[in-house]
Amino acid sequence: MSKNEKEINKPPTEKKLLGPSKSIFREYFESFVVTLIMAIFGMTFILQAVTVPTGSMQNTILVGDYLLVNKFIFAPGGNPLPFLPQREIQRGDIIVFKFPGYPDSLNKSKAEKEQAGPPFQINFVKRVVGLPGDKIEVRGNEVYINDRLLPEHRVIGDASDEKSALNTKEFEERQLEQSYDVYYSETEIESGGDSDYTFAAPGKPFTVAEDSYFVMGDSRNRSLDSRYWGVVNRNLVIGRAMFV
Template identity: 30%
Template sequence: MEKIKKIYKFSQSWTGTVIIVLLIIFFFIQAFVIPTGSMKNTLLVGDFLFVKKFSYGVPTPHIPFLEIPILPDFDEDGHLIKAQGPKRGDIVVFRNPRNPKEHYVKRCVAKGGDEVVFANKTLYIRMSEGDEYMKENYAKNLVWIENKLFVKEPYSQKGIHYDDRVNTEATFLKHLIGNDLAMKPVIIDGFGEVGYSGGNAYYYEVSEDEYFMVGDNRDHSYDSRFWGAVPYKFIVGKPWFVYFSWDEQKLVRWDRIGRFMDTLENNEKFIRYHESDLDALE
């Protein structure tokens, strides 16, 4: 009882408060703001989120804003405690593999051992568990590609969409010329004419312990299609709920505050779309 009293008294002091807050930030919860429109219509620019940092293990803690690690990465996996990584379909906060001080949020569409094909504004995944698993879980979405079974658009969340005004082939070609395309142009029978890239589709095989991340705003997202899959060591956590939200004019979106991710990505009432935000890849 005496120890409890001492702990309570310590927690009421300035030092105790700071230490408790830092422990929470380092190991449990992190605040994150959506800076771009790559996850529309699910998450909007100006959504402020709390992220559960213990969803996929415990990441090596970093000093906020400076992003300097305060402990060594003992196993070189980016985590103090390793756990199972993201599942397909999860929305994930992770460090940009090209700039680990920068955080991204995207949807995990494939994991280690999966094969990814992107063509004609359509995503196809061959899942590493094999044909029987796909037949059992995705019977209505199966297609054959080059004598292999794939799942066509396996994710049905309402915020996932394409923009008919965007020429996807031109976008991919621009990134290919700039040596900024992770997916390989391939020729697949039945997928239309071969473009200037040398293919009519794009292919990527995900390495073990890596995750292929794509924005729900498919034609306005700079993601794994361009810079490759995300190693587990860069995985931070899973968005939990929106604690504040405002739009481009700083008007508060009261209806989004306090909403959990499951609601935001599945309830059509909260799906928002703004034409003004479709300027470029984000």
């Protein structure tokens, strides 16, 4: 056999891959990093999970409910892009926002401000009832928007929670012929009148400023909202509550 025939019949050698092969640990690490980056991006710009600490939105949202907040739906600056599923804030939207705090013009005491919580640090959940340019007038628990009465989302059933001043208990009587000793403690509870609405004074309509929103809780008797501390500026709105 000639030399040329030997070279032709020689089995082909395997080509070596360029670069080092990835280890399983490296593949898992890269997958974890990519997932973490996507999660951080999603929680920063698209979705956020929050819990509801109080009963101001009962029965729509209950104490302890978990909400997913859509942070992408409201267009920044109120200018939605035509190719994206964005829109402006509408009346009736349940929004999550940073508590704006009491305006200095209300001259609230330090204790009252501490009771409401530090501004710009606590997330509140309320319903939008007044849009920029709307005329708002509060008469007791009734709210008039542009001289029209706003329907109330009334609370049905027991709306008490751990922060309520009054808790209810149910008793079941099983033995009718037996007598029971009943013990109770006297507690005085004062109902806040119209004068408590430090921002929306009764009988004094006002106009919602530009880029601001008048918000209230569905449980009006138990809600600390725009009637007390004023309107919510657009830049404090985090997003719209999506799921419960």
